Amino acid sequence: MRMVAKRCRAGSNSDVHDNNDEEHDHALAMARGDSGATGCGMDAAEPSIHDSTATATSATDAAAAVSMQQQLHENGSEESKFDRKCRRLAELIRGSQHLVAFTGAGISTSVGIPDYRGEHGIRTKHSVGKKKRRTADSPDAAAGAIVVPDFHQLVPSTTHMALFELHRMGFLKHVVSQNVDNLHRKSGLPASALTEVHGNATHARCETCEKVYTHDFPWTGLCDDPACKSTQRPMEQRLRGRTRHGNGRLKRHVIGFDEPLDDIDHAIDECEAADVALVLGTSLRVEPFSEMAGEYAGSLVIVNLQPTTAKLDKRAETTGVRLYEKCDVVLERTMQYLLGDDYVIPQWSGSHPTSVFIPEHEDKNLVNVLAGRVLP
Structure with a gap:
């Protein structure tokens, strides 16, 4: 400010x-x-x-x-x-031995996905007129007012492509992301170099056995893994079942704020090995994400329009770089300092996935997770 x-x-x-x-x-x-x-x-x-x-x-x-x-x-x-700050960031990237990036909703706003605390975020919009309508900032009001984007048509942003390039060139070792929009994978970043702590909204997960489907989704919307106990029941009974318990119903692989996280041990190992942490588009208000990003690496870089915590902002100013700018703008300039003034981050030119899981009933909590919402 x-x-x-x-x-x-x-x-x-x-x-x-x-x-x-x-x-x-x-x-x-x-x-x-x-x-x-x-x-x-x-x-x-x-x-x-x-x-x-x-x-x-x-x-x-x-x-x-x-x-x-x-x-x-x-x-x-x-x-x-x-x-000067972009040049400093380029120097940190060039000199790093183990660079790990941490990404939030702010890197996807340029492609049409709302964040939560930004200028046009979910909370910001619904805080207007809060005195007149006390429920404006409630989870249901926020979730009900935002249309879930068409994940099939979303295109990776400049920041997504810059991170892919940094990994391809050997600078970036791992990405830990709060986002569920699948854009990191769509950019070309391999699954082995990515931890999606809140899941992936284009994938499906069985409510009974928790198997994750990334493609070839069963047309019934029910798990078809023989190891799942739900498959022991007749299909007709499962389809007509009034309760979800034991039916093997598939839902978006999105982990809500009241649900346990998947195994993140590999991500923690990457964080402990990091000498530079690059935080992009997140206010670092969700644990354990904030701890993973802010506590391990020797040098901390934060690029986010809004403040994080006073402690982490100060640490970034002291050990690395703190930039209150849009991620796309910062990455464009930083890549030029790293690779030459003529360098241009390539635009995405891949193909959309052949299938994206679309549930019968959308979960209200999805848009809050999508936007990196922080529960009070």
Whole structure:
């Protein structure tokens, strides 16, 4: 927030007021016959209206020129500050032995998926008019107002593609993601280099045996694994079953905030080995994700428009880089410092998956997980 205030300082009302004060003092000195104000040596001579107007206009032009130079200087300082931080990030990436990235909803907002706390996030929109409608920020209100995106048509963002390139070149070792949109896998990042702590909304999971289907989903919407005890029941009975228990029903593989996480031991091992942690598009308010990102690596980099915790923001400023900017913009500039000014992050040119699991009834908790929602 301090950076934003500094950008606005050059064009603030206080600077205009200062310029007006200088013109007023100059005109007052002229009226008193102060030779120091005119610089012309006319001690007792009363200036003409034409001379006063010319002098005042000259003073105004000079003040405007000074103000413009000051504004350009400050804008240039901000731009160079951004560049310096991107260059520093590139240096950390180049010098890292084990770089691990942590991603949240903020890296997918540019492709149409809402976040939770951002300017156009779920919570932000439903906080408007909260005094008039107390339930506006409730989980049901937030979930019911957001349309679940068509995962089949989503395209990886610039940040997704930059991370894929960093992994392909050997810089990035692992990605730990809160997102369930499948865009990391769609970008080309192999499953072995990715931990999706909240699951994947394009995959399906059996409610009985918890088997995960990534493709070839059964047309019945029920688990067909012979090892699942639900398959011991007649199919007709399973289809007509009024309760979900024991029917082997498939649902989106999305882990809610009130559900236990999948096995994340491999992700923890990667975090413990990391010397640089690159946090992108998350406020780090969900555990154990925040602990994994903030506690292990020696150098911490955070790129997020909103603050995280005071402790983690300070640690990033001290050990690495803290940038309050959009992830796509930062990664574009950083990759140029890393690979050359002519480097352009490739756009996604792959093919959409042949099938995406679509449940019969959508879970209200999905959009909250999708947006990285933090329960109170």
